[in-house]
Amino acid sequence: MSESLISARGLTKKFGDFTAVDGIDFDVAKGESFGLLGPNGAGKSTTMRIIAATSRRTSGTISILGRDPEEHGPQVRAHLGVVPQQDNLDTELTVTENLYIYGRYFGLSKKFVNKKVEELLAFAQLEEKKDVKVEALSGGMKRRLTIARALVSEPDILMLDEPTTGLDPQARHILWDRLFRLKEDGVTLIITTHFMDEAEQLCDRLVVMDKGKIMAEGSPAELIKKYATREVLEVRFGSDRNKEVAPILREMCERIEELPDRILLYVEDGELLLEAIAAKKLHPNTSLVRRSSLEDVFLRLTGRSLIE
Amino acid sequence: MNSGVSVENIRRNGALYVAESRIRQMSKWKGIITVVAVGNPLFYLVAIGIGIGILVTENSGTSGTGGVEYIVFIAPALLANTALLGAMDETVFPVMEGFKWRKMFYAINSTPITGPQIALGVFLAALVRVAFSVFVYWILLVAFGVLSLQDSWISVFVAMYGGAAFGALMMGIVAGVKKDDYFLTVLGRLVITPLFLFSGTFFPLTNMPIYLQPIGWISPLWHTTELGRYFGYGQELSGTMLTIHFLFLTAMLIVGIKISNIRFTNRLLK
Amino acid sequence: MRSAVEIADARADKPGHQIYAGRARAIIERASIALRSSTWVPIATGFIEPVLYLLAFGYGMGALIGDISTSAGAVDYTVFIAPGLLATSAMNGAIYDSTWNVFFKLNESKLYQGMLATPLGPLDVALGEIIWALFRGLSYSIAFMLITAPLGLVPSWSALLAIPAAVLIAFGFASFGMAITSYFKTYQQMGLINIVLLPMFLFSGSLYPISVYPDWLEFTIKLLPTWHGIELIRDIWFGVIDFSSFSHLSYFLVMIVLGLFFTTRRLRDLFMR
Ligand SMILES: Nc1ncnc2c1ncn2[C@@H]1O[C@H](COP(=O)(O)OP(=O)(O)OP(=O)(O)O)[C@@H](O)[C@H]1O
Numbered sequence: 001m002s003e004s005l006i007s008a009r010g011l012t013k014k015f016g017d018f019t020a021v022d023g024i025d026f027d028v029a030k031g032e033s034f035g036l037l038g039p040n041g042a043g044k045s046t047t048m049r050i051i052a053a054t055s056r057r058t059s060g061t062i063s064i065l066g067r068d069p070e071e072h073g074p075q076v077r078a079h080l081g082v083v084p085q086q087d088n089l090d091t092e093l094t095v096t097e098n099l100y101i102y103g104r105y106f107g108l109s110k111k112f113v114n115k116k117v118e119e120l121l122a123f124a125q126l127e128e129k130k131d132v133k134v135e136a137l138s139g140g141m142k143r144r145l146t147i148a149r150a151l152v153s154e155p156d157i158l159m160l161d162e163p164t165t166g167l168d169p170q171a172r173h174i175l176w177d178r179l180f181r182l183k184e185d186g187v188t189l190i191i192t193t194h195f196m197d198e199a200e201q202l203c204d205r206l207v208v209m210d211k212g213k214i215m216a217e218g219s220p221a222e223l224i225k226k227y228a229t230r231e232v233l234e235v236r237f238g239s240d241r242n243k244e245v246a247p248i249l250r251e252m253c254e255r256i257e258e259l260p261d262r263i264l265l266y267v268e269d270g271e272l273l274l275e276a277i278a279a280k281k282l283h284p285n286t287s288l289v290r291r292s293s294l295e296d297v298f299l300r301l302t303g304r305s306l307i308e
Numbered sequence: 309m310n311s312g313v314s315v316e317n318i319r320r321n322g323a324l325y326v327a328e329s330r331i332r333q334m335s336k337w338k339g340i341i342t343v344v345a346v347g348n349p350l351f352y353l354v355a356i357g358i359g360i361g362i363l364v365t366e367n368s369g370t371s372g373t374g375g376v377e378y379i380v381f382i383a384p385a386l387l388a389n390t391a392l393l394g395a396m397d398e399t400v401f402p403v404m405e406g407f408k409w410r411k412m413f414y415a416i417n418s419t420p421i422t423g424p425q426i427a428l429g430v431f432l433a434a435l436v437r438v439a440f441s442v443f444v445y446w447i448l449l450v451a452f453g454v455l456s457l458q459d460s461w462i463s464v465f466v467a468m469y470g471g472a473a474f475g476a477l478m479m480g481i482v483a484g485v486k487k488d489d490y491f492l493t494v495l496g497r498l499v500i501t502p503l504f505l506f507s508g509t510f511f512p513l514t515n516m517p518i519y520l521q522p523i524g525w526i527s528p529l530w531h532t533t534e535l536g537r538y539f540g541y542g543q544e545l546s547g548t549m550l551t552i553h554f555l556f557l558t559a560m561l562i563v564g565i566k567i568s569n570i571r572f573t574n575r576l577l578k
Numbered sequence: 579m580r581s582a583v584e585i586a587d588a589r590a591d592k593p594g595h596q597i598y599a600g601r602a603r604a605i606i607e608r609a610s611i612a613l614r615s616s617t618w619v620p621i622a623t624g625f626i627e628p629v630l631y632l633l634a635f636g637y638g639m640g641a642l643i644g645d646i647s648t649s650a651g652a653v654d655y656t657v658f659i660a661p662g663l664l665a666t667s668a669m670n671g672a673i674y675d676s677t678w679n680v681f682f683k684l685n686e687s688k689l690y691q692g693m694l695a696t697p698l699g700p701l702d703v704a705l706g707e708i709i710w711a712l713f714r715g716l717s718y719s720i721a722f723m724l725i726t727a728p729l730g731l732v733p734s735w736s737a738l739l740a741i742p743a744a745v746l747i748a749f750g751f752a753s754f755g756m757a758i759t760s761y762f763k764t765y766q767q768m769g770l771i772n773i774v775l776l777p778m779f780l781f782s783g784s785l786y787p788i789s790v791y792p793d794w795l796e797f798t799i800k801l802l803p804t805w806h807g808i809e810l811i812r813d814i815w816f817g818v819i820d821f822s823s824f825s826h827l828s829y830f831l832v833m834i835v836l837g838l839f840f841t842t843r844r845l846r847d848l849f850m851r
């Protein structure tokens with residue numbers, strides 16, 4: 001493993017009696033793209049804020065480029081580009097002005113920032129809206145602007161808290177592409193997301209969080225291999241019959257998950273299982289064979305579906 | 309007729325439903341409303357009535373204030389001011405909120421309740437607040453011995469009437485405000501403060517140079533105050549002036565309600 | 579061209595580097611950009627209130643009250659209240675800027691959150707916002723002078739010093755106001771600010787000398803910043819500078835330091851939870 005850029009040990013954050021982050025350990029290597037995956041309230045954003053030196057941990061240690069963010073907040077933040085979960089753009093200013101002034105907050109020269117702003121307007125595809133007040137942008141445009149803003153200081157580490165929420169599919173793919181290129185340039189990415197496809201596309205390595213704890217860690221492929229089978233067979237018998245047939249199906253596969261509307265059967269070969277089921281004269285209303293995804297890993301680890 | 313919702317009842321009592329819901333909201337802030345209703349005029353009464361009163365008495369006795377103590381002189385004016393400010397608070401903010409900030413008038417209007425009924429409901433609720441503030445303050449004035457119980461009770465209703473007139477007008481004006489960026493600031497600085505200062509509140513209007521007196525003539529506060537002084541402690545007032553003051557306030561009330569009805573109806577139609 | 583990291587690292591050994599990046603001017607720059615596109619009416623009408631009070635009380639009350647005796651001898655009532663109103667308007671302006679405006683940025687627009695995710699510290703934000711508010715206070719004070727001088731209410735050239743003094747007073751109020759605002763969560767709570775301020779202003783001698791009060795009240799009033807502000811401006815206005823003027827001055831210096839300290843800590847606690 002290359003040198004560790006971020007390293008957390010026993011990281012804990014409490015709000016009063018409530019433990020939002022519960023003693024987690026992780027390392028992020030330079031140039032890596034690291035994902036935090038988990039359902040609502042898992043503690044992802046809280047962890048992000050601690051890394052971003054805008055929240056104080058309750059206990060544990062964390063170092064970013066060898067520095068403690070509580071001791072060296074400004075120096076740590078100078079390395080970071082932060083995209084918070086909720087846009088906090090400057091609503092009194094225009095698109096261009098937002099980018100410009102953010103660069104100035106970092107102490108960058110006017111000349112540099114002005115040049116950078118042009119570049120970022122193109123990046124966010126907001127050239128046509130450059131003189132429009134932020135209030136008048138659509139939700140997706142605001143998101144793109146927030147992401148562009150985080151890049152104004154040319155950060156080594158880009159922190160993205162649910163970056164593509166509110167983006168249309170096309171904008172999402174364009175963003176993924178841009179993030180890929182940043183990664184090629186050596187930028188370290190830290191991403192939280194609810195979207196499995198996003199995590200699989202973007203993350204070299206990820207941790208699955210639930211209730212403040214890390215449940216599993218690895219690359220998307222490793223996680224799927226470890227916590228799920230190669231394929232999944234989804235069958236629906238209608239809500240009444242699902243219960244009846246479940247015990248029979250349980251005997252036929254490695255693992256079974258009964259969801260309210262359907263049954264998931266984990267096996268190496270889905271088609272083969274489907275034939276076997278048909279042979280028993282159990283005819284599902286619908287059936288579908290697919291490859292396992294992080295969604296299944298998640299279900300396995302937490303007993304809950306990621307997107308309800 | 310569907311499940312117990314009587315369209316007939318709503319048609320008849322719509323304004324009361326609106327008023328009730330406004331009063332419920334107000335009662336959430338009754339602590340603050342009471343503090344403001346009492347505190348605000350009380351501070352003026354003590355600070356100016358007593359503080360400046362001492363200087364006035366030293367310098368010119370009661371000759372400048374029609375033969376009464378300075379504090380008695382300003383008491384009806386502050387009572388009137390309480391009424392007008394209370395009426396303004398409970399018309400300007402709800403109407404802004406209803407049309408612009410939270411747009412709940414549009415939601416109410418999607419029931420059989422009409423625009424004029426909403427306007428009337430807001431207005432009635434404002435009157436409740438005005439009555440409350442004026443009454444509390446009047447009790448205070450009586451308790452401090454500034455006004456006498458038997459001789460001044462009519463001035464309570466006079467103050468309420470002035471509040472009603474001003475509230476109706478404000479409601480009509482605000483119902484037409486589309487951009488609120490600086491409306492409230494400008495209203496405060498260019499309308500409310502001048503009215504407060506140039507309506508013969510702290511000194512007889514005639515002390516002003518003649519070119520500043522017209523501000524008082526068109527001010528509901530001046531008309532209410534003059535009536536308040538007449539009914540509060542018996543300041544001299546000719547029959548003509550008495551009629552003029554009443555007519556002015558009545559005209560304002562009618563115009564205000566008319567404008568409100570038109571604007572509420574039109575704005576909700578869009 | 580220095581990078582963001584180099585700029586931040588250069589300050590790493592300075593005392594207080596965690597709360598102050600030495601860049602309050604970036605906040606001021608932001609405010610001046612925002613001003614370009616903001617509406618002018620509320621800003622331009624801001625100076626009008628004290629002028630109205632001056633007209634109303636000067637003309638209307640003057641007739642009832644006559645002259646007032648001050649440390650500079652007996653003066654016309656209008657002349658007496660002019661400096662008090664200048665002080666009041668400076669304080670009011672500072673309070674407005676540091677309460678309502680700050681409240682909006684803290685709670686509605688989350689503006690400070692964005693700022694504090696950069697290497698800027700809470701002291702940069704507090705100082706920048708407050709200094710910006712002082713520009714407004716400064717321009718109102720100048721406007722007030724421009725209106726009162728032709729009316730013959732400004733006794734001498736040295737009264738011009740009242741302008742910087744008004745800015746100092748505004749600084750004290752703004753730095754405290756911002757800290758206090760950080761505790762408020764709803765508009766209704768904000769409404770309470772007014773009801774606390776009103777008596778402070780009414781009782782602090784802007785409209786008449788506080789010697790009319792009983793001793794205990796006079797003593798209490800002398801503890802209030804509003805009284806010190808009004809007295810400081812009045813001393814300068816009438817050119818009667820003595821020991822008490824310096825005590826007013828120091829009152830505000832202490833208020834500024836405490837206010838900034840308090841605000842910085844609150845901002846840090848709020849955004850570094
Ligand atoms: N400032 C705060 N005060 C109190 N509790 C908080 C605070 N911030 C977060 N929490 C709590 O901590 C827990 C974790 O919140 P966090 O925002 O980190 O979740 P998340 O994983 O980002 O969820 P989501 O997917 O919904 O964004 C939640 O239960 C939340 O209620």
Ligand SMILES: [Mg+2]
Pocket residue numbers: 044045046085161
């Ligand atoms: Mg989150």
